[in-house]
Amino acid sequence: MSENIRIASWNINSVRARIDIVERFLREEEPDILCLQETKVADDIFPEGVFRQLGYRHIMINGQKAYHGVATISRIPIHNKTVNDWQANGEARHVAVELENGVQLNNVYIPAGGDIPDRNENPKFGQKMDFFERMIEWSGGVKDKTILTGDFNVAPLEHDVWSHKQLMKVVSHTQIEIDILARLQETSNWVDLAREFVGHEEKLFTWWSYRARDWAASDKGRRLDHMWVTPDLKAAAKSHEVHRASRGWTKPSDHAPIIMDFAF
């Protein structure tokens, strides 16, 4: 007997400003678990009531005032919340929970890294690299039954960006970031689930800038949001979707949710 579990991940760019479309997404797509990034709210004023009313009574948050912040919201039981400070500066960028089937679910918001892809000129880029180094150390100890999802802020493949040529020197698609993400992926043979369902030659994006006059028409996106699993879970992933429609809703996030259906 298998257990069907739908897990979604969404950089929401303020959970309070976006509460109406979060609610719409939960009603329409009915994920069992929603991993949010950039909640931008301190834990004591997180809008838990909205989620509880919708049946999502299991809420594990790691937030802070104004910036960053992650939350894992579930309508099935989750346990054993843990938090890693891969930024080593107290910023709220990770929360992990355990499902009742033993699967470990890691929700992460990797730093954007600023504009210049050079740690000497831009300390934020160095912080992003250091964040990856600490994740690689952690990943080396990951055995199996583990999911790693969230906003990775790296679009590694040529067709993860609208123009590989024009973005090669733009933070999120530089070779140094692609290389360090590959090192992370190799440490536990992580499987990039979206690309198990969508061929590498097909464009696939999860983020579109707010500044485009018509984001859908210009379609200058990047695939910054990911869901990776340890190899033992690869066969449990049954279908995948980038929920592009919600990028077009009123007052959208600049990221679209990613949705994965598992049969464990």
Next chain:
DNA sequence: ATGGCTGGTAGAACCAGA
């Protein structure tokens, strides 16, 4: 046309996102 916008916080000719 990769910044043209957006949110949070302060009360900005701000900061940050990516």
